[in-house]
Amino acid sequence: MGQVFENANHASVVLEIIEAIHENASYLSEIDGATGDGDHGVNMNKGFMMAKDRIEEGMDFAEALKILGRTLVMDIGGSMGPIYGTMFSKLNKTLKKEEKITKEVFLEALENARDGLMDLAGAQLGDKTLVDTIYPACEEYKKAMEEGKNFGECLGAMSEGAERGKENTKNLVAKLGRAARLGERSRGFLDAGATSCCIILKTMAASMQKRLSEE
Numbered sequence: 001m002g003q004v005f006e007n008a009n010h011a012s013v014v015l016e017i018i019e020a021i022h023e024n025a026s027y028l029s030e031i032d033g034a035t036g037d038g039d040h041g042v043n044m045n046k047g048f049m050m051a052k053d054r055i056e057e058g059m060d061f062a063e064a065l066k067i068l069g070r071t072l073v074m075d076i077g078g079s080m081g082p083i084y085g086t087m088f089s090k091l092n093k094t095l096k097k098e099e100k101i102t103k104e105v106f107l108e109a110l111e112n113a114r115d116g117l118m119d120l121a122g123a124q125l126g127d128k129t130l131v132d133t134i135y136p137a138c139e140e141y142k143k144a145m146e147e148g149k150n151f152g153e154c155l156g157a158m159s160e161g162a163e164r165g166k167e168n169t170k171n172l173v174a175k176l177g178r179a180a181r182l183g184e185r186s187r188g189f190l191d192a193g194a195t196s197c198c199i200i201l202k203t204m205a206a207s208m209q210k211r212l213s214e215e
């Protein structure tokens with residue numbers, strides 16, 4: 001069976017994601033300030049910290065994802081609440097049935113999250129949004145899986161895809177949201193959503209890698 005990630009007692013992965021957003025809040029607002037209103041880090045931090053109070057260490061990974069998703073949808077405003085809320089809820093829906101999450105199941109969860117985001121945000125690849133991070137992250141993960149890599153290596157590939165996609169938003173012109181009003185002038189800057197999505201995916205990958213078990 002190879003490497004698996006046990007759902008039980010792994011809320012710690014979600015708590016590490018929350019911590020990473022908290023630590024990067026000022027950085028995210030600074031990036032948002034270059035092409036938007038500079039509130040991305042503040043909004044994200046508010047929602048993620050609210051969720052932190054509702055998550056306990058001993059909870060399941062999927063349960064913690066559900067609480068985070070729900071908190072973001074219900075309690076943070078703007079466009080990011082529903083967008084990230086959808087991403088975490090989609091991950092929860094695919095993963096909650098599994099006692100032991102395999103690399104195949106995790107790919108399915110990741111693809112469902114990506115599709116949910118694209119539907120909700122109406123964003124395509126190249127629009128300079130978080131889709132430009134999650135899309136290549138999914139592709140790299142899938143490619144690694146097809147090459148027969150183990151779960152940990154697939155997660156590593158996901159991180160590399162996320163990083164590359166996020167960095168590439170500097171070359172793109174914004175098509176959606178506040179930054180779209182800048183047109184060509186949005187080129188040369190990172191997208192704030194793509195950056196927070198990269199922090200989330202890379203932290204999730206590293207945190208899961210540490211907790212994989214052999215079957």
Ligand SMILES: [Mg+2]
Pocket residue numbers: 032036037038039040
């Ligand atoms: Mg903003």
